Amino acid sequence: MNAPPNHGSGDLHRHVGRYYGKYRASVVGIDDADQLGAIDVTVPSVFPDGHRVRARACFPPGTFWVPPIGATVFVEFEAGDPAQPLWVGVWHAVGSPPEKSAVSPPEVRMLHTPSGHEIRFHDREGEERIVVRHRSDAFLSIDEHGSVVVAAKDGSYVYLNADTGEVSIVSKQGHLVSMNDDGVAVASHDGSVVDLGSKVKITSPGAVQVVGKSVEIAAGSIVLGGDKAQLSLMVAEMFAPIFNAHVHPTGVGPSGPAVPPLVPAAVSSKSVKVMP
Known part of the structure; x- marks a missing residue:
């Protein structure tokens, strides 16, 4: 059986005054002249009396995400040196995560900004989709079939149906433009329809007018x-x-x-x- 390593007093001495592990901290400042994501934090368990220190960011690759003032974060110290704090992530108190991410099992991955913008990734099998939502409730959604909905806050939207190849545009008033394999249809909310397919059909619950400087109809039959x-x-x-x-002209005149x-x-x- 191997004996445990024998740490001499010199080896132990180098750990004196070092802080290892993670410590809870509060964000008190986010201005960073170097724009590298450094923040000012207070770490009560290490620095008493509300002393604030500058903590450098430890981001995952390809990301830049600075927490707002008042957020709670975890802080570590490089090699345990209290003069080298790093903020390495946030921690959530009970009830603080975004409501839409509170599902079990946790198959919704979410980015949620303080102003209310959000990106959601739904990974449940058969229900995979991505939603990008503006705080006004305008959104972009891609469902499990690859169909896309782009909607404005007033309720108007564009729908790209990947299953049928149909494209639909709907206004907030209920007017519709639909494009599919059969042609193009334009409909108003009152039920008037112009159908541009193998035949051109105009349907209206009211009168139909054709107005122009000149109107020409060329057809074998009407x-x-x-x-x-x-x-x-x-x-x-x-x-x-x-x-x-x-x-009629005649031999004796008209x-x-x-x-x-x-x-x-x-x-x-x-x-x-x-x-x-």
């Missing part, structure tokens, strides 16, 4: 549905004045207008096909 009588009357009102005033004049009831809708 099919109008709805009330036949109303459509026939509209056609008559549009074309009867022209027909009543038309003339012919006169039709006699008797054409009345709307006598005009059929032969120029259009009316569907019920």
Whole structure:
């Protein structure tokens, strides 16, 4: 059996006045002219009477995260030297961690700033997602399928559905633009819809107007549905004045207008096909 090492008095002497391990401390200052994350702390168990010392940062690689004034941290001393304090992390009192991270088992990893911004990583199997949330509740979310939601604080959002390939844009008023394999649909909150697919369809609970300096319709056929009588009357009102005033060139001069004049009831809708 090996004997324990024999520490001489000289070896023990070098540990006198050294402080090993971690000590609770409070942050009292965060200004750092070198911008390296150093903070001012009080460590009551080592420095009594509220004496403040400058503690250098011990960050994980690739991070820069300075606690606010009033936060509670752990402090160590390099090689036990009280003149070389390092702050190495924070400690949470009961009830102090962010509420949304308080789950069991602890499968939510969270970064939460004092102002209320947060980044959450949900690692539960089958529910993996990432949420980046602004303090106003605007957020970016990526779910377990890779679908993405980007939402503003007013409730408007963009949804990128990774399963179907559909892209949806919704305004706070409830207007919608949807893009998928079938085409593009634009809908207003009152139920009016413009569907741009293999067919172009316009649906509205109210009137539909086409207004422009000129309107050109080029098609092999035009099919109008709805009330036949109303459509026939509209056609008559549009074309009867022209027909009543038309003339034909003849050997003795232009012919006169039709006699008797054409009345709307006598005009059929032969120029259009009316569907019920």
